[in-house]
Amino acid sequence: xxxxxxxxxxxxxxxxxxxxxxxxxxxxxxxxxxxxxxxxxxxxxxxxxxxxxxxxxxxxxxxxxxxxxxxxxxxxxxxxxxxxxxxxxxxxxxxxxxxxxxxxxxxxxxxxxx
Amino acid sequence: xxxxxxxxxxxxxxxxxxxxxxxxxxxxxxxxxxxxxxxxxxxxxxxxxxxxxxxxxxxxxxxxxxxxxxxxxxxxxxxxxxxxxxxxxxxxxxxxxxxxxxxxxxxxxxxx
Numbered sequence: 341x342x343x344x345x346x347x348x349x350x351x352x353x354x355x356x357x358x359x360x361x362x363x364x365x366x367x368x369x370x371x372x373x374x375x376x377x378x379x380x381x382x383x384x385x386x387x388x389x390x391x392x393x394x395x396x397x398x399x400x401x402x403x404x405x406x407x408x409x410x411x412x413x414x415x416x417x418x419x420x421x422x423x424x425x426x427x428x429x430x431x432x433x434x435x436x437x438x439x440x441x442x443x444x445x446x447x448x449x450x451x452x453x454x
Numbered sequence: 455x456x457x458x459x460x461x462x463x464x465x466x467x468x469x470x471x472x473x474x475x476x477x478x479x480x481x482x483x484x485x486x487x488x489x490x491x492x493x494x495x496x497x498x499x500x501x502x503x504x505x506x507x508x509x510x511x512x513x514x515x516x517x518x519x520x521x522x523x524x525x526x527x528x529x530x531x532x533x534x535x536x537x538x539x540x541x542x543x544x545x546x547x548x549x550x551x552x553x554x555x556x557x558x559x560x561x562x563x564x565x566x
Contacts, residue, residue: 346496373554380540383497383556398553430496442487443544443554445496 343367346431346446353421354454361416361449363431371434372414373443376400376427383430389414421453460543460557467533468565475560476527477543485546486526487554488517492539500541501528530562538564 344365353359365372370391375383375398385398389408403425404418414433418425428450432443460477467473477486485504489497501512503519503526510517517528526545530537543557 375556380559380561382558383542385553388553432496441485441546442499442502444499445489448494448496450494 344431344433344444344446346429346449348449349447350450350452352452352454355420355422357421357453359418359421359451361429361431361451363414363416363446364412365414365433365444366412367433367435367444368411369433369435369444370411371436371441372408373432373434374398374404374406374414374416375430375432376402377430377448378427387416421451423453426451426453458543458545458555458557460560462560463558464561464563466563466565469533469535471533473530473533473537473562474527475541475543476525477545477557478525479545479547480524482523482548483526483545484523484548486517486519487544488515488526488528489542489544490539491542491559497542533562533564535564535566538562 347362372389374387376386377383384400386400386402387406389395395406404416406416428448430448431446434441434443458477488500491497501517506523508519514531540559540561542559544554
């Protein structure tokens with residue numbers, strides 16, 4: 341099993357609040373990803389990182405931001421949450437060098453913005 | 455961006471039946487992955503495929519990397535209640551920037 345952890349698992353907040361979703365992995369993986377998923381729907385890549393100080397936007401536009409100051413840590417931040425941000429956010433990592441590679445997912449953070 | 459077409463979108467079967475689902479793409483993929491997701495959880499990797507024609511099993515699950523490199527299928531034999539969930543195919547295209555693309559998912563429901 342993969343050692344990748346997300347907190348919080350569930351978060352209910354009011355509009356306008358700043359939130360940070362935490363993601364940590366203990367496998368030393370260079371590649372980390374954030375996906376957004378509505379219930380029962382497909383996953384959409386919103387951010388990825390191939391190493392420390394490297395971050396890129398994914399295919400789905402997102403108002404969130406990410407940082408990668410340490411290999412094991414890849415937090416996602418929303419400066420001002422809105423109801424449209426309500427979704428499940430999934431963090432993943434991969435240790436394969438070069439193209440491809442299996443992604444291992446955390447259990448997800450389900451965000452509800454009122 | 456790259457797209458995967460996964461079918462069927464949902465399946466309703468009896469316990470003990472075999473299940474088959476597939477994914478197709480308009481572009482060539484060099485990796486196919488199959489995941490299962492339970493409600494409220496993250497996807498769990500079931501099978502990874504890296505070579506065209508590769509056939510890999512994991513218990514009652516069998517997946518194949520299509521010869522054309524544009525498709526893959528997943529079979530589940532003798533389904534049991536714990537097989538219920540959403541199955542996603544995913545893959546890395548030879549084009550693009552090494553980003554994993556997901557299919558729309560197949561929701562499997564099993565009647566006891």
